[in-house]
Amino acid sequence: MSEQDLFGLMAVAEENTKAATLAVGNIANERAALADTITNLNTQITALKAAVENAAAKGVKDSITQAPKEAATTLSDATKALKKAAGDLKSSAHWLSWQLVVLVAIVCVAMVVTAYSLARYMTPSNAQIEAKRTEVAELETNIASLKKRGARIELSTCGEKSRLCARVDVKAGVFGESSDYVILQGY
Numbered sequence: 683m684s685e686q687d688l689f690g691l692m693a694v695a696e697e698n699t700k701a702a703t704l705a706v707g708n709i710a711n712e713r714a715a716l717a718d719t720i721t722n723l724n725t726q727i728t729a730l731k732a733a734v735e736n737a738a739a740k741g742v743k744d745s746i747t748q749a750p751k752e753a754a755t756t757l758s759d760a761t762k763a764l765k766k767a768a769g770d771l772k773s774s775a776h777w778l779s780w781q782l783v784v785l786v787a788i789v790c791v792a793m794v795v796t797a798y799s800l801a802r803y804m805t806p807s808n809a810q811i812e813a814k815r816t817e818v819a820e821l822e823t824n825i826a827s828l829k830k831r832g833a834r835i836e837l838s839t840c841g842e843k844s845r846l847c848a849r850v851d852v853k854a855g856v857f858g859e860s861s862d863y864v865i866l867q868g869y
Contacts, residue, residue, distance in 0.1 A: 835866050 828835070840847035854865040
């Protein structure tokens with residue numbers, strides 16, 4: 683480091699020292715001003731405290747003399763309001779009970795109508811019942827015919843559309859003009 687650099691650093695250090703001394707002096711002045719402000723505030727607080735105590739004592743004294751009259755008036759007003767509220771409550775309760783009875787009746791009627799509608803919708807008509815009986819009789823006749831012939835067909839569902847299919851006797855071959863008949867296994 684050169685001599686000029688050292689002189690430069692010393693000059694900067696001297697400037698910083700002067701600035702710090704000036705700042706310390708300013709802080710001391712501000713502390714003195716703050717101490718004066720605190721003293722003034724304490725004096726004002728003491729005066730304010732005495733004024734509040736005097737005002738409170740006067741207010742209590744005045745309110746004690748006025749309290750019985752105001753209490754009687756307030757109690758009378760509260761009693762009137764309570765009687766009115768009791769009457770309103772009684773009429774509201776009466777009206778509410780009638781509304782509840784009507785609501786329960788409506789719900790009961792709705793439940794009966796819904797149950798009747800569901801039963802009516804889900805129960806098949808006489809024509810539908812008769813058609814199913816006829817279909818069952820035809821199926822039973824077909825089953826009896828197949829049993830007489832010794833049929834033991836294995837039925838299943840096949841393909842993407844789950845169509846009805848039967849197991850074929852591949853060894854028996856194909857028949858018909860277009861070779862579109864096969865013998866089912868079990869015959």
